[in-house]
Amino acid sequence: MFLTEPVLTKRIPTWPWADPAERVRITGEQYIKTGGYEALRKAVAMDPSDVIQSVKDAQLRGRGGAGFPAGVKWGFLPEPDGGRRYLAVNCDEAEPGTFKDRLLVDFDPHQILEGIAIACWACRLDTAYFFLRGEYRHQADTMRMAIAEAYELGIFGPQGLLKGAVDFSVDCHLHRSAGAYICGEETALLEAIEGKRGWPRIKPPFPAVKGLFGRPTIVNNVETLCAVPHIIERGAEWYTSMGVESTIGQPASFGTKLVGVSGHVNRTGVYEVGLGTSIKDIVQSNDYCQGMKGGRAYKASIPGGVSMGVLDTSEFDAALDFDIGRKYGIMGLGTACPIMFDEGTDMVMVARNIARFFKNESCGQCTPCRDGSQWVYKLLLKIERGEAKARDLDLLTEVAGSMGSMPGTTICGLADGTSWATRTLVDKFRSEFEARIAPTAARAAVGSTS
Numbered sequence: 071m072f073l074t075e076p077v078l079t080k081r082i083p084t085w086p087w088a089d090p091a092e093r094v095r096i097t098g099e100q101y102i103k104t105g106g107y108e109a110l111r112k113a114v115a116m117d118p119s120d121v122i123q124s125v126k127d128a129q130l131r132g133r134g135g136a137g138f139p140a141g142v143k144w145g146f147l148p149e150p151d152g153g154r155r156y157l158a159v160n161c162d163e164a165e166p167g168t169f170k171d172r173l174l175v176d177f178d179p180h181q182i183l184e185g186i187a188i189a190c191w192a193c194r195l196d197t198a199y200f201f202l203r204g205e206y207r208h209q210a211d212t213m214r215m216a217i218a219e220a221y222e223l224g225i226f227g228p229q230g231l232l233k234g235a236v237d238f239s240v241d242c243h244l245h246r247s248a249g250a251y252i253c254g255e256e257t258a259l260l261e262a263i264e265g266k267r268g269w270p271r272i273k274p275p276f277p278a279v280k281g282l283f284g285r286p287t288i289v290n291n292v293e294t295l296c297a298v299p300h301i302i303e304r305g306a307e308w309y310t311s312m313g314v315e316s317t318i319g320q321p322a323s324f325g326t327k328l329v330g331v332s333g334h335v336n337r338t339g340v341y342e343v344g345l346g347t348s349i350k351d352i353v354q355s356n357d358y359c360q361g362m363k364g365g366r367a368y369k370a371s372i373p374g375g376v377s378m379g380v381l382d383t384s385e386f387d388a389a390l391d392f393d394i395g396r397k398y399g400i401m402g403l404g405t406a407c408p409i410m411f412d413e414g415t416d417m418v419m420v421a422r423n424i425a426r427f428f429k430n431e432s433c434g435q436c437t438p439c440r441d442g443s444q445w446v447y448k449l450l451l452k453i454e455r456g457e458a459k460a461r462d463l464d465l466l467t468e469v470a471g472s473m474g475s476m477p478g479t480t481i482c483g484l485a486d487g488t489s490w491a492t493r494t495l496v497d498k499f500r501s502e503f504e505a506r507i508a509p510t511a512a513r514a515a516v517g518s519t520s
Contacts, residue, residue, distance in 0.1 A: 077312075077326045078296050079342045082177040094177075095212050098219035101180035107225065107232070109299035113188045114236045116302075121192035125298060127306035129324050134160055134291030135375065135404045137392045139321060140298075146278035147286050150194045156287040157190055157198040158263065158277075159295065162247050162254040164203055165375035166427060167409040170328040171292040173340045175202075175209045178296075179216035183242065185295030187225055188302060190240045193288055198242040199263050204249035217242050251431035255482045256289040257281075258433070269433050270482035293328055314346030314391055323391035333410035334366065335359040343390070349373065349408055350386045359410075366412040370499070374404025376424045377487025379494035380417075399497075401490040417499040418506055421492060422450040428488040439485035442473040446492055453506050460507055467496055 076082075081096055081104055101107070113121050126141030147155070159182070163171045174182055186198050200217070202210055220226050224233030226242045245263050247253045253262045257271035260282045281287025301309050313324035323345040330340045335353055337360045343352065349371055353359045362368055371381050373390060379400030381388050388398055395402035411420070425447040434440045449466040452458045473480075474489025496503055 076342050077300055078174070078181070078293065078328060079178075079340075081181070082173070095216070096178050096180060098180055098216065098223050098225075101178075101184075102223070105303075106180055107184055107187075107223075109303040110184050110187050110191075110225070111232060111235070113302050114191055114231055114238075118192045118194060121188065121302065124301060124306055125192070128297075128301045128309040129306075129322050130294065130297055130301060130309070131321065131323070131392060132291055133293035133297070133327065133405075135165070135402075137403060140290065140294050143278065143290075144189070144193050144288060146276070147193055147288065148279060154197060154283070154285045155193070155195045156282040156285060157186060157193070157195045158256070158259060158282060158287055158289045159186060159198060159200045159292060160254065160256065160259055160289055161200060161202045161206075161209075161292045162259060163206075163292075164247075164249075164251040164254050165377065165405055165407075166424075167332055167372060168330060168375050168405040168407040169332075170330040170340050170405065170407055172206065172209060173328065173330075174292055174296055175206070175213055179213055180220065181296050181299065182292055183216060183220050183225065185298040186242060187231060187240060188298050189288065189290065189295060191231060191236070191238060194238075195288060196238075196240055198240060199245050199282070200242065201245050201247060201253075201259050201263060204247040206246075210244065210246055214244050217244060250433075251427075252433045252482070252484065255484070258482070259289065260287065267433075269435055272481055297325060312344045314344075314389070316391075316393055318393050318396055320393055320396070323393065327390065327406050329390065330405075330407035331359055331410065332407070333371070334363045334412035334415070335410050336361050336363050346389045346391045348387050348389050349381070352390075352408070353386075353410065362410070362412050364412075366414065368410070369413045369415055370411045370417065372409040372491075373400070374402065374406045374408070376409070376427065376491055377483070378402055378404040379490040380420075380498060382498040400494055401486065417495055417502050418450070418454050421495040421503075422447070422454050424491045424495075425450050425488065428484065428491070432484055436480040436485065438473050439480050439488070442469055442485060443488050445469050446473075446488060450492075453503055456506050458507050463496070463503055463507060467493060470496075 122144050130140045131137045161171050228239050230239045250268050252258050253268040255270045258268040262268040277287040310324045315322050326342050327345050332338050341358050390406050392403050429443040429447040432439045432443050470489045470492035473485040
């Protein structure tokens, strides 16, 4: 479905083709003039439990990758005991092909800060850490200025939310990542904020019970928090009027979604669409991508970050919703930032490039991930060079399959990402992999009969 009225991007100038002079962030004063922080004012007039219930009623699901219901996550927190309680905002955004949260930081940072303030009020969290990808240098300056403005406006600070409208104060800090992909995993993110190496933690205990500095912590994605002010302002019924119901008995896919489209399309960029919009509609619409680049045919896409797996040529009509994983044999919706490939793309090269990334980004804690990702990369490199034998392709699928088919053998999902990316590429484009092996096999057969 296409939107007649933007939700998350309503204050952002036409993106990404606005006049450069218009591409400036919205200041705190401008945000207030356009209705900003009114949702926070409404939220602090409500009981915190009612705010959580509103988010539950809206069935808001996390926009960072896993799609876990945000209100349910908030409900996992224990009752306040007088100690510190934290919100960690995940803006690490290191998944290849993903750049949607950067748009919100660049142009509308106060929308994020309002979502942070509401979440802190609802969950009784007194300290927020905004965890930002290390390579986002310009965004760090933007966010630092926005946080300073929020303090000046009395949103944050010791006086209490909204210049002391309620006797509950929140502090917000910017924390820049050191640049490791693994820090996007929620517990590795917490380790990094604590000044340690970004290694994922074994769960349980989960962050809601024992998170940052051993205290109750909620970890939310930027886009998730940006949806919260709109839900509070307009109500859960309005939010559930957008998006689609599940067709396979899963929680629904309500609301809008930012999709960052890259690859072989005429017009790349970040678009806001209703969940359930198909990849085909996004690519072909004049409002969005305006077709495949150079008039070439669509071949494949990675719909939500490289760890989710690939959709083949026959799956062009796939809808971007939270059911996509079960319907099309991939891990899930992920970040919903599609990478588009045209008919000339070498899928063996794509697989090798992705495997190289995961090999380099494995933190090394778990043997299946540390050694498996190295093995997958070496096998793909061998296949790409035309040096592999038929048994090498079988070995590749066996190694990749073992990395993602044994729950509990690794601490985080990086091994699963390597597995899904490799297996879906081989399964859906097997002929391309076999073509690299055939000449070697043919030469071996000729040599054996001479």
